[in-house]
Amino acid sequence: MSRIIKPTIITMLFLVGFGCNTTKTPSHNKGISKSNSPFDAKIDSLMNLMTLQEKIGQTVMYSGDLTVTGPVVSNNNQKYVKEGAVGAMLNVFSAKATRDLQKIAVEDTRLGIPLLFGYDVIHGFKTIFPINLGLAASWDLEDIKKGSRIAAQEASAEGIHWTFAPMVDISRDPRWGRISESAGEDVYLASKIGKAYVEGFQGDDLSKHNTILATAKHFVGYGAAQAGREYHTVNMGQDELWNVYLPPFKATVDAGVETFMTAFNELNGVPATGNKYIFRNILKDKWNFKGFVVTDYFATNELVMHGYAKDRKEATKLAMEAGVDQDMMSNANHEYLEELVNEGQVDIELINDACRRILLTKYKLGLFDDPYRYSDKQREKEVIYKPEFLEAARQSAAMASVLLKNDDTSLPLNKTQTIALIGPLVKDKENIIGNWAAEGDRKGKAISIHQGIQEYLEDSKIVFAKGCDIEGNDESGFNAAIQAAKTADKVVMILGENYKMSGEAASRSSIKLPGSQTNLIKAIRKAVPNKKIVLVIMNGRPLDLSEEDILADAILETWFPGTSGGYGVADVLFGAYNPSAKLPVTFPRTIGQIPIYYNMKRAGRPNHNDNPNERYSSNYIDVRNSPLYAFGHGLSYTNYEYSDITLSSTTISFSDTLSVSATITNTGDYDGYEVVQLYIHDKVGSLTRPVKELKGFKKVFIKKGETITVNFDLTVEDLKYYNADLKFGVEPGEFQIAIKGTSDFDFKHSFKLE
Ligand code: NOJ
Numbered sequence: 113m114s115r116i117i118k119p120t121i122i123t124m125l126f127l128v129g130f131g132c133n134t135t136k137t138p139s140h141n142k143g144i145s146k147s148n149s150p151f152d153a154k155i156d157s158l159m160n161l162m163t164l165q166e167k168i169g170q171t172v173m174y175s176g177d178l179t180v181t182g183p184v185v186s187n188n189n190q191k192y193v194k195e196g197a198v199g200a201m202l203n204v205f206s207a208k209a210t211r212d213l214q215k216i217a218v219e220d221t222r223l224g225i226p227l228l229f230g231y232d233v234i235h236g237f238k239t240i241f242p243i244n245l246g247l248a249a250s251w252d253l254e255d256i257k258k259g260s261r262i263a264a265q266e267a268s269a270e271g272i273h274w275t276f277a278p279m280v281d282i283s284r285d286p287r288w289g290r291i292s293e294s295a296g297e298d299v300y301l302a303s304k305i306g307k308a309y310v311e312g313f314q315g316d317d318l319s320k321h322n323t324i325l326a327t328a329k330h331f332v333g334y335g336a337a338q339a340g341r342e343y344h345t346v347n348m349g350q351d352e353l354w355n356v357y358l359p360p361f362k363a364t365v366d367a368g369v370e371t372f373m374t375a376f377n378e379l380n381g382v383p384a385t386g387n388k389y390i391f392r393n394i395l396k397d398k399w400n401f402k403g404f405v406v407t408d409y410f411a412t413n414e415l416v417m418h419g420y421a422k423d424r425k426e427a428t429k430l431a432m433e434a435g436v437d438q439d440m441m442s443n444a445n446h447e448y449l450e451e452l453v454n455e456g457q458v459d460i461e462l463i464n465d466a467c468r469r470i471l472l473t474k475y476k477l478g479l480f481d482d483p484y485r486y487s488d489k490q491r492e493k494e495v496i497y498k499p500e501f502l503e504a505a506r507q508s509a510a511m512a513s514v515l516l517k518n519d520d521t522s523l524p525l526n527k528t529q530t531i532a533l534i535g536p537l538v539k540d541k542e543n544i545i546g547n548w549a550a551e552g553d554r555k556g557k558a559i560s561i562h563q564g565i566q567e568y569l570e571d572s573k574i575v576f577a578k579g580c581d582i583e584g585n586d587e588s589g590f591n592a593a594i595q596a597a598k599t600a601d602k603v604v605m606i607l608g609e610n611y612k613m614s615g616e617a618a619s620r621s622s623i624k625l626p627g628s629q630t631n632l633i634k635a636i637r638k639a640v641p642n643k644k645i646v647l648v649i650m651n652g653r654p655l656d657l658s659e660e661d662i663l664a665d666a667i668l669e670t671w672f673p674g675t676s677g678g679y680g681v682a683d684v685l686f687g688a689y690n691p692s693a694k695l696p697v698t699f700p701r702t703i704g705q706i707p708i709y710y711n712m713k714r715a716g717r718p719n720h721n722d723n724p725n726e727r728y729s730s731n732y733i734d735v736r737n738s739p740l741y742a743f744g745h746g747l748s749y750t751n752y753e754y755s756d757i758t759l760s761s762t763t764i765s766f767s768d769t770l771s772v773s774a775t776i777t778n779t780g781d782y783d784g785y786e787v788v789q790l791y792i793h794d795k796v797g798s799l800t801r802p803v804k805e806l807k808g809f810k811k812v813f814i815k816k817g818e819t820i821t822v823n824f825d826l827t828v829e830d831l832k833y834y835n836a837d838l839k840f841g842v843e844p845g846e847f848q849i850a851i852k853g854t855s856d857f858d859f860k861h862s863f864k865l866e
Pocket of ligand 1: 181182202232329408
């Protein structure tokens with residue numbers, strides 16, 4: 113046990129890895145270094161030709177007006193581009209628009225340096241995949257990679273070089289609207305998923321015309337906004353920062369991500385966009401990141417609103433010194449940087465470094481060879497909405513749908529029965545593609561759930577009633593819905609949020625179904641007490657479904673499933689795809705439990721048996737501690753029985769690999785995929801450890817009646833964490849371990865590290 117190990121030994125053990133003390137005062141030029149890339153000589157000769165203004169120009173990004181993703185300010189894009197004062201643009205897309213603007217940069221400026229075109233390609237470009245939280249629910253890294261490859265192919269054909277994704281902010285507060293854009297609450301899962309996105313967008317060769325730069329965002333802590341309120345304050349200790357919020361970003365650096373974006377929030381009193389500690393010390397120095405950092409939209413200016421800079425000029429200086437290379441939309445670098453350098457307030461080496469980093473990405477993309485290679489009308493026509501892309505989106509939608517509950521095998525549906533299809537989202541094509549749906553079509557191209565069900569069921573067997581709207585108190589449609597329910601054999605209700613209720617600037621203070629929807633399901637339950645009600649929900653966050661859990665016989669969580677969502681969801685409803693998704697985030701019983709996540713700390717007075725009546729224990733007096741649906745939970749149409757695990761040894765040394773396996777039998781009537789999860793618990797640490805930690809998972813196919821063995825190899829690397837001195841390492845002691853299909857279990861096995 114770590115307590116009886118001498119501190120000297122602990123210190124030695126912790127010296128394994130890259131962690132070291134980071135509390136020293138950061139210097140302005142930490143992390144400045146050449147990339148050692150094959151393009152260095154070219155960059156050197158180009159930079160020798162560049163004036164200070166032209167170098168500053170590379171550090172400036174403006175927005176076009178094809179989409180609005182932040183406060184609108186009038187700017188003179190074309191004029192600035194012509195002056196060589198702009199390095200990148202966002203919100204300009206299509207082969208034509210990007211080609212036209214690129215032409216100005218290349219032909220009308222002194223050095224003809226091409227522009228970078230960036231855009232929010234978050235879960236698809238035209239062919240929209242399920243929202244990111246849904247993609248995370250598939251736990252299918254290959255599918256996530258494939259989806260982002262497809263997004264890159266479509267976006268690149270429209271002139272986009274760079275996506276502002278993936279968002280790898282750990283998200284543990286369902287009130288926060290941007291949880292929809294995340295991979296959920298878990299460090300390990302989010303890290304793997306972040307890597308998969310980067311590999312998908314960037315491919316194996318950035319010089320190919322169909323690969324795009326990825327962005328790890330938002331560095332760092334954005335998901336921990338107080339009270340789930342958008343853009344709000346973040347205060348966290350080093351344990352949480354280093355062991356929870358930083359690791360997914362480190363995983364993207366290891367995967368070769370080319371750019372980082374700053375977060376809007378302050379972190380422990382210092383706004384991220386002016387935060388040297390995170391950009392210079394951690395990202396550029398410790399992690400040796402060679403790509404470039406862009407601010408979030410307007411974020412340099414916001415240093416003033418935060419109360420961190422007295423004016424925009426000081427904000428410009430602070431951001432540059434913090435290690436931020438490009439200014440998105442603040443018009444700050446453009447306006448003040450030259451003056452700051454001339455006054456000796458900003459070291460020119462900072463600008464050289466920023467400019468060099470930005471130019472490097474342009475070389476890597478091949479833009480100096482052919483600045484128009486991405487703006488290709490022919491390719492645009494060929495790749496957008498390719499049938500195989502739409503088919504891939506259908507499969508992703510099926511893989512993302514989590515079966516939360518299925519009493520008495522209410523699902524799958526039977527093709528011979530009459531179904532009452534009730535709810536405001538039955539025929540919806542507008543919301544189904546989710547909030548940040550890039551250029552996705554909210555009308556014709558999206559497939560509603562109604563259309564999906566029509567693939568399986570004749571129209572004569574479908575009775576439709578809308579019942580109510582998503583929002584508002586109008587219950588005048590209830591009677592028609594009740595009649596529909598009465599005439600059908602089974603009821604399927606499609607309820608949820610609208611797409612504007614999640615995503616950026618969409619925090620909610622309630623996480624219940626909005627409007628009269630819960631009343632609608634109550635009314636139907638009352639009218640047809642003996643009929644099966646299947647609830648299908650579409651939403652961008654974990655909802656409080658405590659009432660619905662009692663009212664419905666089955667619940668299928670489909671998130672916002674995307675362009676082919678209606679087909680994919682119907683595939684699950686009718687059993688063509690046996691659900692395999694597992695929650696990447698906890699669903700609370702009530703908003704009062706937030707934040708709630710599976711890998712919490714235990715506290716000095718742990719509550720036992722989930723008992724609200726246990727006095728003087730860490731609990732609530734009015735609700736159990738357990739969630740409604742746990743992280744990792746997700747049912748199937750079949751059953752998987754897990755055997756006890758087998759360990760290769762119950763004691764391992766620091767150089768050993770522990771082999772742990774379980775046999776899993778498919779005891780039901782369907783073949784299926786199961787996401788097998790490996791959890792550990794480090795029983796005693798010099799910093800307290802979470803009650804459970806995911807350390808591995810495998811998605812395996814098991815035929816009905818079949819038994820398979822799933823094996824994981826665990827090394828000391830998997831057990832490491834940052835201690836109080838920010839040393840990354842591992843302490844000897846006892847670890848509990850389990851292989852399960854959910855995080856909701858009690859450990860029975862353990863091993864010792866000696
Ligand atoms: C603000 C968002 O926070 C960020 O994620 C996005 O990439 C930018 N706007 C650009 O649209």
